[in-house]
Amino acid sequence: MSTAGPPDDGGRRRNARGHERGAVRRPEQRGALAPSQRRRGSDPAREVAYEVLREVAEADAYANLVLPPALRRARLKGRDAAFATELTYGTLRLRGRYDAVLAKCLTRPLDQVDPPVLDVLRLGVHQVLGMRVPAHAAVSETVGLARAHVGTGSAQLVNAVLRKVAATPAEEWWQRLAAEESDDVARAALLGSHPVWVARALRDSLAGNGREASELEALLEADNDSPRVTLVARPGLLDVAQLREEALEALGGDDGALVAGRFASTAAVLPGSDPSSIPAVRAGAAGVQDEGSQLVTLAFASVPVEGPDERWLDMCAGPGGKAALLAALAGEQGARLVANEVAPHRARLVEGALAAVPADAVEDVVVGDGRRFGEEQPGAFDRVLLDAPCTGLGALRRRPESRWRREPSDVPALAALQRELLRSALGTVRVGGVVGYVTCSPHLAETRVVVDDVLRERDDVERVDAAAAVREVSVSPIDVGDRSDVQLWPHVHGTDAMHLTLLRRTR
Numbered sequence: 001m002s003t004a005g006p007p008d009d010g011g012r013r014r015n016a017r018g019h020e021r022g023a024v025r026r027p028e029q030r031g032a033l034a035p036s037q038r039r040r041g042s043d044p045a046r047e048v049a050y051e052v053l054r055e056v057a058e059a060d061a062y063a064n065l066v067l068p069p070a071l072r073r074a075r076l077k078g079r080d081a082a083f084a085t086e087l088t089y090g091t092l093r094l095r096g097r098y099d100a101v102l103a104k105c106l107t108r109p110l111d112q113v114d115p116p117v118l119d120v121l122r123l124g125v126h127q128v129l130g131m132r133v134p135a136h137a138a139v140s141e142t143v144g145l146a147r148a149h150v151g152t153g154s155a156q157l158v159n160a161v162l163r164k165v166a167a168t169p170a171e172e173w174w175q176r177l178a179a180e181e182s183d184d185v186a187r188a189a190l191l192g193s194h195p196v197w198v199a200r201a202l203r204d205s206l207a208g209n210g211r212e213a214s215e216l217e218a219l220l221e222a223d224n225d226s227p228r229v230t231l232v233a234r235p236g237l238l239d240v241a242q243l244r245e246e247a248l249e250a251l252g253g254d255d256g257a258l259v260a261g262r263f264a265s266t267a268a269v270l271p272g273s274d275p276s277s278i279p280a281v282r283a284g285a286a287g288v289q290d291e292g293s294q295l296v297t298l299a300f301a302s303v304p305v306e307g308p309d310e311r312w313l314d315m316c317a318g319p320g321g322k323a324a325l326l327a328a329l330a331g332e333q334g335a336r337l338v339a340n341e342v343a344p345h346r347a348r349l350v351e352g353a354l355a356a357v358p359a360d361a362v363e364d365v366v367v368g369d370g371r372r373f374g375e376e377q378p379g380a381f382d383r384v385l386l387d388a389p390c391t392g393l394g395a396l397r398r399r400p401e402s403r404w405r406r407e408p409s410d411v412p413a414l415a416a417l418q419r420e421l422l423r424s425a426l427g428t429v430r431v432g433g434v435v436g437y438v439t440c441s442p443h444l445a446e447t448r449v450v451v452d453d454v455l456r457e458r459d460d461v462e463r464v465d466a467a468a469a470v471r472e473v474s475v476s477p478i479d480v481g482d483r484s485d486v487q488l489w490p491h492v493h494g495t496d497a498m499h500l501t502l503l504r505r506t507r
């Protein structure tokens, strides 16, 4: 496929910030841009989106961590902040889809285009094909961005390529791309903007959990939606009704009118996007937490154990979302929580998350390797939650760039750690006690295969019906299939794709 405009400039030399070195504006270059495109720079919202994309690419930053301070520095609020947010997250999530379009409009392979130029192009394509920005504004503002950051020659390339992209309506682009891909999963991955290996793993997990493989497209689309802000009202500290009153007072009716969660009694959805001005959130009586995380924690804490139920362990607790809910539940039931985390800075976050929980519900926050509990403290706990480190393929909605960072080789490395941690959890729970194995990944190699492998090694563990436990704690009927383990899904439940297996030590 060839380009109608000027040649692309992937080979030009640039300085460390991605600016062209010694770029000289030639008269014919000047003439190629419309007058409105000749000014330098773009608007602050597009500047912020570009800045965040560069940090994500160059410093391996997380967009959800670098965007809020970038918005504050640029003093963007309201609609401008919402525009910058959608532009940033949408461009990152839909990168795969947009790169396929760009590949058809450039003369050289994408990996030979300078990364800053490619980011500008992606931002432009998202405005043209993914947002309702009129094409002329999207092109001229993005060309302004290019002129400010990557030089005049690249701005001409951006101008030519975006005009070519805008000449074909979005739906036609998707039909063209779909027609060229004969493999069903690869086509769904392309249009749904996921790496093919991730799409295959999700399809296998859907099928393995009794769902239709044809749900894959809906699942990938759900991963491309911005998740709603879901809050947790920590039991014993406040309830959802009290949290709603506080939110209404702090944020007003439009932004603060909390809606109760669908399944978890502790969950409430915030219409606005800034929970930090709610006093209960600042004080730690409430927090931001996906409803699926709340549901699996409530289910884990609700299954009966035989004998005393006094000492609970959260083996991989950082940053402390589940630990705070568990400790609140432990406090209500007269139990105490030990929260363990291997990374010291994440253990400090756990301490912060537990700050509002009554002190007698928390025995300790420990920095340590969870793999040592089984040998060092055999049979010491009545309940053990193992929320294992995982690929996070179930939480792609809230980490827009992570699908492009993960590698297939991450899976076996994490699965080996998950097995070791599960063995340790089963060693440190007492006979009659319960282990909850949780991941925010639906990958079968991180969920069912890990549990099956570890259970094959021993005859002192039985499965507890996690689906029944989830149905029991859910405030409305929930479709969790007919297996004893539970797999939640963004496109079905509106939650992250959390997995829960419950196990009991029998002797």
Ligand SMILES: C[S@@+](CC[C@H](N)C(=O)[O-])C[C@H]1O[C@@H](n2cnc3c(N)ncnc32)[C@H](O)[C@@H]1O
Residues within 6 Å of the ligand: 293, 315, 316, 317, 318, 319, 320, 321, 322, 323, 340, 341, 342, 343, 346, 368, 369, 370, 371, 387, 388, 389, 390, 440
């Ligand atoms: C999925 S996150 C836990 C999320 C947490 N339960 C929450 O709800 O906020 C997994 C955590 O396990 C920690 N981790 C990784 N390896 C570990 C190990 N060997 N022992 C203990 N924690 C570990 C990671 O640092 C990470 O904080």
